[in-house]
Amino acid sequence: MIKYNIPVEASLEVIGGKWKVVILCYLLKGTRRTGELKRLMPGITQKMLTQQLRELEDDGVIRREIYNQVPPKVEYSLTAYGHSLKGTLDALCSWGERHIEMNYPDKEAVLLNTEELEKKLLLTSM
Numbered sequence: 001m002i003k004y005n006i007p008v009e010a011s012l013e014v015i016g017g018k019w020k021v022v023i024l025c026y027l028l029k030g031t032r033r034t035g036e037l038k039r040l041m042p043g044i045t046q047k048m049l050t051q052q053l054r055e056l057e058d059d060g061v062i063r064r065e066i067y068n069q070v071p072p073k074v075e076y077s078l079t080a081y082g083h084s085l086k087g088t089l090d091a092l093c094s095w096g097e098r099h100i101e102m103n104y105p106d107k108e109a110v111l112l113n114t115e116e117l118e119k120k121l122l123l124t125s126m
Contacts, residue, residue, distance in 0.1 A: 014059045015085070019044055019052045024082065025089055027062060031077040061085070 004010050015021055019041065026032055026040055038049055053076060056062045061082040067073040078085075104110045 014056075014061060017052065019048060020056060021089065021092060023049075023052055023056065024061070024078070024085060025093065027076060027078045027082070028086060028089060031075050033073070033075055037076070056082075 002010075002013075015024065022041055023037060026037060032040075034049065034053070037053075038044065038046060041049070044052075053062065053064070057064050057076075060079055062076050063079050065075045065077070067075070100107050100110060
């Protein structure tokens with residue numbers, strides 16, 4: 001049995017690391033395919049994305065749905081347990097925005113335009 005010093009250690013065991021929270025934020029907006037997530041996170045390698053998705057699935061935070069078709073189609077979405085992180089993720093995003101505003105005079109220069117990328121992904125999936 002694992003023993004934690006404080007409860008946040010249990011939280012970080014599930015959502016800790018550079019990419020898991022980012023993946024969860026995108027999945028809060030809806031179901032995504034692996035390729036979509038990869039395009040939204042250009043800094044992540046395919047191997048790391050796959051590893052992070054597997055770990056989140058193993059922890060019951062996301063669900064992986066495989067469609068029996070050619071070419072293969074796999075989609076990821078949040079489970080009810082994953083949706084329970086919404087308040088926490090929203091708070092982290094708000095804190096991040098305040099941090100950027102306090103430390104970077106030109107907010108737009110440090111944020112990639114992922115909203116524009118998401119719009120393009122929606123158009124290509126229709």
